[in-house]
Amino acid sequence: MSDIKTLAIERLNILNPEYRDLIEDIVVANKKIYLSLKTDKSQVDKFTKIKLQIEKELIGIDGIDSVSVSLTSHSDSKKQAADPKNITKGISEVKNIISVASGKGGVGKSTTSINIAIAINKLGFRVGLLDADVYGPSIPKLIGGKQKPKISKTGNILPIKKYDISLMSIGFLVSEDTPMIWRGPMVITAVNQMLNDVEWGELDFLIVDMPPGTGDVQLTMAQKVPMTGAVIISTPQDLALIDARKGIEMFKKVNVPILGIIENMSIFICPHCNKESHIFGFEGAKIEARNKNVDFLGDIPLEIDLRESSDIGRPIMYSKSDSIVSKKFLDIAKSVVNKTMSTSKSKKPNIIIN
Amino acid sequence: MIPENIILSKNKKELTLAYGASNSILSAEFLRVNSPSAEAKGHSSDQKKIVSGKKSVSINSIEIIGNYAIRLIFDDGHSTGIYTWQYLQDLFKEKDEIWKEYISELRRKGLNRG
Numbered sequence: 235m236s237d238i239k240t241l242a243i244e245r246l247n248i249l250n251p252e253y254r255d256l257i258e259d260i261v262v263a264n265k266k267i268y269l270s271l272k273t274d275k276s277q278v279d280k281f282t283k284i285k286l287q288i289e290k291e292l293i294g295i296d297g298i299d300s301v302s303v304s305l306t307s308h309s310d311s312k313k314q315a316a317d318p319k320n321i322t323k324g325i326s327e328v329k330n331i332i333s334v335a336s337g338k339g340g341v342g343k344s345t346t347s348i349n350i351a352i353a354i355n356k357l358g359f360r361v362g363l364l365d366a367d368v369y370g371p372s373i374p375k376l377i378g379g380k381q382k383p384k385i386s387k388t389g390n391i392l393p394i395k396k397y398d399i400s401l402m403s404i405g406f407l408v409s410e411d412t413p414m415i416w417r418g419p420m421v422i423t424a425v426n427q428m429l430n431d432v433e434w435g436e437l438d439f440l441i442v443d444m445p446p447g448t449g450d451v452q453l454t455m456a457q458k459v460p461m462t463g464a465v466i467i468s469t470p471q472d473l474a475l476i477d478a479r480k481g482i483e484m485f486k487k488v489n490v491p492i493l494g495i496i497e498n499m500s501i502f503i504c505p506h507c508n509k510e511s512h513i514f515g516f517e518g519a520k521i522e523a524r525n526k527n528v529d530f531l532g533d534i535p536l537e538i539d540l541r542e543s544s545d546i547g548r549p550i551m552y553s554k555s556d557s558i559v560s561k562k563f564l565d566i567a568k569s570v571v572n573k574t575m576s577t578s579k580s581k582k583p584n585i586i587i588n
Numbered sequence: 589m590i591p592e593n594i595i596l597s598k599n600k601k602e603l604t605l606a607y608g609a610s611n612s613i614l615s616a617e618f619l620r621v622n623s624p625s626a627e628a629k630g631h632s633s634d635q636k637k638i639v640s641g642k643k644s645v646s647i648n649s650i651e652i653i654g655n656y657a658i659r660l661i662f663d664d665g666h667s668t669g670i671y672t673w674q675y676l677q678d679l680f681k682e683k684d685e686i687w688k689e690y691i692s693e694l695r696r697k698g699l700n701r702g
C-alpha cells in the first residue's frame with residue numbers, strides 16, 4: 235500500500251512540482267486514495283481545477299478504484315482532513331458483532347436490541363444496529379419513522395444516525411408498498427448487502443436484530459454474518475423457553491458463542507401499588523441458563539412505558555434514561571460488554587509472520 | 589473453530605491455520621481467488637467474477653477482525669476480503685473440489701493463473 239502512496243506523490247510531482255507542497259494528507263486504503271490539499275479560500279476556482287487535474291492523474295494508477303481529493307483551508311483543515319477510518323465500507327472496522335435472537339417471535343428482540351444499542355453507546359462505545367429481520371423490519375418504527383439513507387461520495391450507503399448510533403434496516407431501503415416476498419437466498423443477499431455495502435465505519439459494537447425463529451434462514455444467517463457472539467431473548471414462559479433452547483442449539487451448531495440469556499417481561503410491577511407479579515412464570519430463563527451452562531445477562535420487567543416509548547419511536551433508554559427499565563438495560567449492556575470482552579480476549583489466535 | 593496460530597510462510601505464499609494438533613494449509617493464490625469480499629463476489633452467485641492471473645500473489649499482512657475473522661492484505665492491493673473462521677474451514681474442507689472447479693472455469697473462459 236505504501237508504495238502506491240509514493241507513486242501517487244511522484245506522479246503529482248511530475249504533474250506540477252508545486253502540488254507536492256499542497257499535500258496535507260494522503261492515505262491509501264481499500265483501493266482508494268484519499269488526498270487532502272491545503273487551499274486558499276480566495277482561490278476556489280483555481281483549486282477546483284487542480285483537484286480535477288489530480289483526480290484524473292491518480293485514477294490512472296494501477297490497482298486504484300477511486301480517488302477523492304478534498305480541499306481544506308487552514309482554519310478548518312483538521313476537521314476536513316481525509317480520514318479513511320470514517321469512510322470504511324462494510325464491516326472491516328467493526329470490532330464486535332453481536333446478534334440478538336430468539337426461538338419464538340414477539341419476545342422483545344427488537345425492543346431489547348435498540349435499547350441495548352443505545353445503552354452500550356452511553357457506556358462510551360461506538361455502536362451500530364443492523365435490522366436483519368427482512369421479513370418484518372421494526373427498526374424504522376422504533377426510531378420514529380422511515381428515513382432515506384444518503385449515498386456517500388464513493389457511492390456507498392450511509393447508515394442512518396439517530397440517538398447517537400448508526401442504523402440500517404431493509405425498511406429504509408425498500409418502500410413500504412413493495413411487497414416483500416423473500417426467499418432464502420434473497421434474504422441472505424439482502425443481509426449481506428446491509429453488512430458490506432453500508433459505510434459502517436469504525437464501530438466497537440454492531441448489534442444485529444435477528445428475525446424470529448430457528449429455521450434455515452436463521453441458520454444460514456448465523457453462518458454468514460460474522461458474529462462475535464449471540465444473545466438469546468426469552469420470556470419466562472415455558473413455551474418461549476423451549477424455543478430459546480432451540481436458539482442456543484442453533485448457535486452452537488455454527489460455533490457462535492452464546493454470550494447469555496436475557497429474560498424479558500420477567501415481572502410486572504404494578505404502577506399503582508408497586509406489587510411485583512410473575513405473569514409469565516418465575517425465573518424460568520435464569521434456571522434455563524443455569525441448566526444450559528450459559529450466562530444470565532439480566533431481566534427486563536413488563537413495563538407499559540417501555541411499550542409506549544417504543545410505539546412512538548422514542549426508545550426509553552434515550553427518552554427516560556433514569557427509569558427503572560433503563561437502568562436494567564444499562565446493567566445488561568454492561569454484562570454484554572464484559573462478556574464480549576472476555577469471549578474475544580480468550581480466543582484470539584497468534585499471528586506469526588516468519 | 590478459532591485457530592490457535594495463524595502462520596504466514598517466509599515467502600508469504602502460504603498460510604497455515606493451526607487448530608491444536610491439526611493444520612490447514614492454504615495458498616495465497618487460493619485465498620486470493622476465493623476472496624469473500626463483496627466486490628469480488630458480486631451480490632449474487634451469477635454475478636460472481638472469476639479472478640485470474642494470481643499465481644504469484646503473496647500476502648503482505650494479516651489483521652484480526654473482532655474474534656470472528658481475519659483480513660488478508662495481498663500484494664496486488666486487494667484488502668477487502670474478510671475471511672471468517674467458518675469460511676476458512678469450509679475452504680479447507682472443500683479445497684480440492686473448489687480448486688478443480690476454479691481451474692476448469694479458468695479454462696472455459698480462456699484465462700490462466702498468470
Ligand SMILES: Nc1ncnc2c1ncn2[C@@H]1O[C@H](COP(=O)(O)OP(=O)(O)OP(=O)(O)O)[C@@H](O)[C@H]1O
Nearest residue numbers: 339340341342343344345446499535536537541544
Ligand atoms: N418488557 C416489555 N414491556 C412491555 N412491552 C414490551 C416489552 N418487551 C417488548 N414489548 C412489546 O412487545 C411487542 C413485541 O416486541 P418486539 O417487537 O421487540 O419483539 P420481537 O421479538 O422483536 O418480535 P418479532 O419476533 O416479531 O421480531 C412490542 O409491542 C413491544 O413494545
Ligand SMILES: [Mg+2]
Nearest residue numbers: 343344367372
Ligand atoms: Mg423484531
